[in-house]
Amino acid sequence: MIALVTGLLAFSGALLMLIAAVGLLRMPDFYMRMQAAAKAGTLGILLIVAATGITLGSLSALLHAFLASLFFLLTTPIAAHLLGRAAYLSGIRPMVLEDELAGRYHPATHELRSNNAPAASTPGSDRIEETPA
């Protein structure tokens, strides 16, 4: 019974990580690839950690699994967020009709401006000269 439960946990986790890899390969845009890899990959690795902890079964293994899942839950979104910010600042445009973030993001102080100021500056390196609000 426990073997069936852990097997199903590991199988669904591996399936989610396969979905993450397929999304990483097939999505047309860097940001879509990033969100596919981050979200599906996180849930997949959490399920695999749970399967391993339950399979090993001892208290030490369960504590290891708990700490590892806490670690993954903390670090994977942070890594994806940092990479997305770095990619946006390095000039990779998202595949959207209108870039709502253009001109509102200060690259040095990482402050957002939400007023309706004219966001006329072209995206790229010249946004650095803008003053924060």
Added chain:
Amino acid sequence: MTERLVGLPVSSPLLTIAMVILVAALLLALVRIVRGPTIPDRVIALDLTASLVVGLLLLLGAVLQLLAIVDIAIVLALIAFLGTVAFASLIERRTRE
């Protein structure tokens, strides 16, 4: 606490199938590393590759009943996270110059 370091291997076919699926996902992520058009694409593919390897290690620890492999997996995940953060700050700093 009595804890076996090495036990009898668990023969569950679902665990083996999960490991095969993880290897297939690893191949797909490697394709994205090779032909990613930009550096952040390659870095996010490397991040997913690292977590796939961590998943493989965890399943190997579950099959072999080895708790030490879980420690190795946690350390590998920590190093991969630090590497991703370092790559992100490198990309950001190289843009600002």
